[in-house]
Amino acid sequence: MSDKTAHLQIKGQGPIELPLHQGTLGPDVLDIAGLGKHNLFTYDPGFVSTASCQSAITYIDGEKGVLLHRGYPIEQLAAHSDYLETCYLLLCGNLPNAQQKTEFEQRIKNHTMVHEQMISFYRGFRADAHPMAILCGVVGALSAFYHDSLDISNAEHRDIAAYRLIAKMPTLAAMSYKYSIGQPFMYPVNKLSYAENFLHMMFGTPCDEVSVNPVITKAMDSILLLHADHEQNASTSTVRLTGSSGANPFACIAAGIAALWGPSHGGANEAVISMLQEIGDESRINEFIKRAKDKNDPFRLMGFGHRVYKNFDPRAKVMKEAADAVLRELGMENNPLLPIAKKLETIALEDSYFIEKKLYPNVDFYSGIILQALNIPTSMFTVIFAVGRTVGWISHWHEMISHPYRIGRPRQLYVGEMQRDYVPIEQR
Ligand code: CMC
Numbered sequence: 329m330s331d332k333t334a335h336l337q338i339k340g341q342g343p344i345e346l347p348l349h350q351g352t353l354g355p356d357v358l359d360i361a362g363l364g365k366h367n368l369f370t371y372d373p374g375f376v377s378t379a380s381c382q383s384a385i386t387y388i389d390g391e392k393g394v395l396l397h398r399g400y401p402i403e404q405l406a407a408h409s410d411y412l413e414t415c416y417l418l419l420c421g422n423l424p425n426a427q428q429k430t431e432f433e434q435r436i437k438n439h440t441m442v443h444e445q446m447i448s449f450y451r452g453f454r455a456d457a458h459p460m461a462i463l464c465g466v467v468g469a470l471s472a473f474y475h476d477s478l479d480i481s482n483a484e485h486r487d488i489a490a491y492r493l494i495a496k497m498p499t500l501a502a503m504s505y506k507y508s509i510g511q512p513f514m515y516p517v518n519k520l521s522y523a524e525n526f527l528h529m530m531f532g533t534p535c536d537e538v539s540v541n542p543v544i545t546k547a548m549d550s551i552l553l554l555h556a557d558h559e560q561n562a563s564t565s566t567v568r569l570t571g572s573s574g575a576n577p578f579a580c581i582a583a584g585i586a587a588l589w590g591p592s593h594g595g596a597n598e599a600v601i602s603m604l605q606e607i608g609d610e611s612r613i614n615e616f617i618k619r620a621k622d623k624n625d626p627f628r629l630m631g632f633g634h635r636v637y638k639n640f641d642p643r644a645k646v647m648k649e650a651a652d653a654v655l656r657e658l659g660m661e662n663n664p665l666l667p668i669a670k671k672l673e674t675i676a677l678e679d680s681y682f683i684e685k686k687l688y689p690n691v692d693f694y695s696g697i698i699l700q701a702l703n704i705p706t707s708m709f710t711v712i713f714a715v716g717r718t719v720g721w722i723s724h725w726h727e728m729i730s731h732p733y734r735i736g737r738p739r740q741l742y743v744g745e746m747q748r749d750y751v752p753i754e755q756r
Pocket residue numbers: 374558561591592593594596620621627628629630631632633634635636685687690691692
């Protein structure tokens with residue numbers, strides 16, 4: 329915070345003094361909270377220029393392509409950390425020492441199983457249900473099972489809810505997949521690492537023990553880590569807004585999952601693969617680029633553009649390297665979608681429309697390619713984003729609930745009818 333102020337001059341009125349806050353990084357933030365007492369509101373559809381909260385978790389500089397979690401650059405975390413260590417960092421504020429890391433991992437492992445009765449919920453879904461539809465439902469349903477972690481005013485309850493959500497998401501996600509293909513659910517095996525366990529529950533069967541390739545495990549861990557948090561995006565803001573009413577953490581995360589599902593947000597990784605398949609051949613790329621630039625065509629190049637990044641998404645850079653390594657290791661350089669993706673990327677990076685609008689490939693452009701190489705079905709892509717992002721959602725919820733907060737209640741610019749009198753039906 330700083331003692332700088334700005335003055336708002338409205339014709340015919342005295343100036344209104346507005347405090348200017350300074351964060352540890354980033355531009356100054358004009359505090360407009362007091363405008364209401366002057367009977368004024370601000371108007372900012374899509375929250376393009378509005379900070380909805382204070383947060384000490386993640387920092388993004390979209391112009392420079394910088395992403396820091398608790399101050400640590402994403403590139404360093406991707407190179408040296410792992411998903412669970414990054415979860416600890418996001419939740420607790422600092423990197424753990426060796427003992428704290430072991431204890432945290434153990435605590436997560438204690439919660440990997442889900443209540444056996446949850447299986448009945450799965451059975452209620454149609455077999456062809458999208459796994460994201462199932463996930464929205466079953467995560468919300470956790471609040472019907474874990475009554476001992478619902479008291480949001482109790483710090484211990486909040487912690488247990490956080491551990492439960494991080495631990496149970498891979499189990500619930502893999503169960504959604506198993507249900508959709510008609511295979512038996514697999515129980516978690518706690519001697520495995522977080523990513524290994526998820527792959528075991530996805531691809532193992534009671535008849536066959538799968539031994540997971542370490543390259544695939546590492547790639548899955550990186551995908552989870554790179555999606556772990558991204559400050560006040562649509563789903564995280566949804567979690568905060570839901571939580572601000574005092575809703576329980578499981579209900580808040582279910583709301584976040586619903587917000588993530590849209591193709592402008594987490595659903596983009598699935599949409600990238602559908603788009604590459606629809607393009608089908610390098611010779612058709614120009615046609616799709618033309619469509620993306622056409623104002624009268626709703627088509628957008630999926631995996632390109634970002635509200636905050638006006639430069640290369642730093643997660644995309646790491647993901648691109650990981651994609652190259654995975655495809656090399658698995659001998660899948662012949663994947664037919666790869667040349668289309670590479671050519672699309674080159675053309676978009678050289679095209680004046682994309683350059684002028686600063687539309688760079690985002691994390692979802694490459695994550696879809698790796699997930700496809702890992703044999704993950706397309707319908708599970710956004711589910712995996714949700715598994716990775718759970719720690720971000722719960723860290724933001726935790727941060728909000730642990731400090732004084734108010735219910736989130738945006739105002740509006742009303743453009744409807746003036747007051748009018750009710751007309752009896754026979755006179756209409
Ligand atoms: N293809 C073609 N044109 C685009 C694209 C695109 N992918 N993205 C933005 N534009 C144009 C848009 O039409 C607009 O043009 P104009 O100024 O002439 O009206 C301009 O660029 C600015 O776009 P915007 O819609 O105002 O930007 P936004 O910040 O509201 O939307 C976005 C950001 C990510 C929703 C959008 O870029 C998009 O739809 N991208 C494709 C979907 C996608 O890849 N989403 C994943 C985002 S990264 C993962 C995550 O955080 O979930």
